Amino acid sequence: MKTQLLYLDPYDDPASAREKLRWVQADRVVLVWPSHGRILRRSGDLVLLQREAARRAARLAILCHDPDVRQHAQRLGLPVFDDLPSVTQLTWPADSHRRPAFVRRRPLPQRPSALGRRPAAGSRSARSDTQRAFWMLFVIASMVGLVVVVGPAAIIELPVATSERSASFVVSFDPGVTSPSAVALPGRRLRVEVEGEVQLPTQGRVLVPSARATGIARFTNRSTESVVLPEGTGLRTVGTAPQRFETTERALVPAGVGAEVLVPIRAAAGGPQGNVAAGAIVAVEGTLGLQVSVTNPEPTAGGAVEMRPGVTPADAAAARLALERRLQQQANAELREQLREGEDLAPGSLRFVQELDSEIAPALGDASEIVQARLRVIAEGLAYDRVQLAAAAASALRGRVGETERILPDSIRVELTPRSDTDGAQYQAVARAMSLPIVDEASLAGALAGATVEEVTRQLSELEAARSPSLRLWPAWWPRLPLLSLRIRTIVVPVVP
Known part of the structure; x- marks a missing residue:
């Protein structure tokens, strides 16, 4: 005979279980209870399932470990199995062809009266009505009283109405302090390396050479042979501020001691410093100075300067100041990224502790329409705990209110001002808060x-x-x-x- 296993779910009820039985197409059906959850535990549930199986001409069996279900099944004559192998290994009891069982209610025991006989129906009914009315009135009165109360x-x-209270006290944030006290709160030193550059238009004007001085040099031969003077031969004046000149063309000094030649010259640098007096040029650079002598028979002229935008000390200072402000903002943002929850930077604690590199370009006095500053520094700041500072402020404010008032904790505000005489180690704190009765x-x-x-x-x-x-x-x-x-x-x- 064909046996079909029908698995129940933890949420099944008699209706859903009977619906599953309607799809059975075997002679024997084994209902398998779920391992978790307790379902269909009443005897009437099994009776309904047994009737549904009988309508399908199928025998019903139970595979369950619930003691209540197993007991009801045995009373109804349903086979009960412990596991799946026993379904095929054990022999099913013979079918008795008896009709599904019906659950009969047990009759209620009769309460004997004190006299051994039942009370009259009329008196029992009257007494029951009185009791019901009493309890109904009692419940209504209780509900009314409960609603009223x-x-x-x-x-x-x-x-x-609130009033403002204020208190002033001195506080320091010391990294060496681990627990808050009356004068010191724990602090943390934070460091960060920042660098940047800035370009600003120059505001000053400087003198810039606009033309080089020119003139004539006379070369005299000191030897018996001719001497070739290449273009660009260097000449110099003597003194504390010697000026350099160059020949502007190639020349040949004739052979013979005392032979002369005139060659045009030009100052190596522009400006009026190239305008020298006659006879000021007396030296020839290099080995040519051993073969020829030189002088300028006439003063050189034409060297001049003009005013142009250029880098002045004020421009360099302005560029440096603008860059320092920018780096302070950058350092402040990066230091705040290192803050822990509830911390803040102490005002005025941000400072540059070490300058790693700096440059101002172009150099002072150079003509330029812009000045560029570069700077790389290490910045340091001091972090403190806002909660600890608020607690210190609340302690200072308590002495400003009487016993009939209290401070509103959310209204406490603290202003910190660095003390100039302590190099940033201490702060003058002013606490303000609202109090109310x-x-x-x-x-x-x-x-x-x-x-x-x-x-x-x-x-x-x-x-x-x-x-x-x-x-x-x-x-x-x-x-x-x-x-x-x-x-x-x-x-x-x-x-x-």
Whole structure:
């Protein structure tokens, strides 16, 4: 005979299990319970499944480890298996061809009366009606009382004027301190290397050579042979500021001692310094100076200068200052990336501690319409914990308020100013915060519990700290405040004057 395994799911109910049985096409059906979850645990569920299997002309068996299901199945005469191998190895009990079982209800035991006989039907009915009416009234009264006590709710808003308090104290952020104290808070030194360059238009003007001086040099032969003077032969003056000249063309000094030749010359550098007096040029560069002598029979002339945009000390200083400001912004951004959660940079702590490289180009005095500055430095900053600073500020502010006031923690603001006499090691801190009078919300709610709206309005108007208090009731038509103080919520609203 053909046996079919039908697996149940943890969410199956009698209806879904019967739907699965409708698709059975075997003579024997084994319902396999899931390993997790407890389903179809009632005897009536198995009866419905047994009837559905009987309609399909199939025998029903159970594979389950639930003791309740196994017990119900055995009472109904259904085969019960422990695992899958036993389904094929064990012999199914013979089919008795009996009809599916029906679940019969057990009759309720009768309660004997005190006299050994049943009470009259009329008296029993009257007593039952009385008891039902009593319990119904009791439940209704309990619900009404619960609604009266727990149902209503009230919200009291007390606008309270605040006042500003301030305190001044000295604080230092020391990297060597591990725990906060009255005068020092832990700090961290942060370092970063930054570099950059900047170009600015020059604002100054400098004298720039515009023309070179020219003239005539006379060469005299000191030997008996002719001497060739190549173009560009160097000549010099003597003195503390010698000037250099060059010949502008090739020349030949005739042979013979005392032979002369005139050659045009030009100053090597532009400017009026090339305008020298007659006879100032007396030296020939190189070995030619041993063969010929030189002089200028006439003064040289034509050397001149003109004013052009150029690099002045003011331009260099402006470029350096602009670059330092840019690098400070860059260092500030990079140092903030190193901050931990809750930290901040101490104001004025950012400084350049080491200059690695710097350059100003062009050089001072050079003609140029722009000046370029390059700089590479190591910047250092000091990090501190904002929470620890706020705690120190709150401690300083407590001495400024009385016992009837309290400081609003979210309103604390601290301004730090570096002290010039401590080289950035200490800061003058000014803490400011808003304070407001202390209102005992629990006592106020207890005093107003159960009072009428008129009484509450009168009592709230007598509070010195509150300004124009408001009352909201739920439901709005309820004449009194809740009897439970827990259902009264008092909200203190700070008001800035």
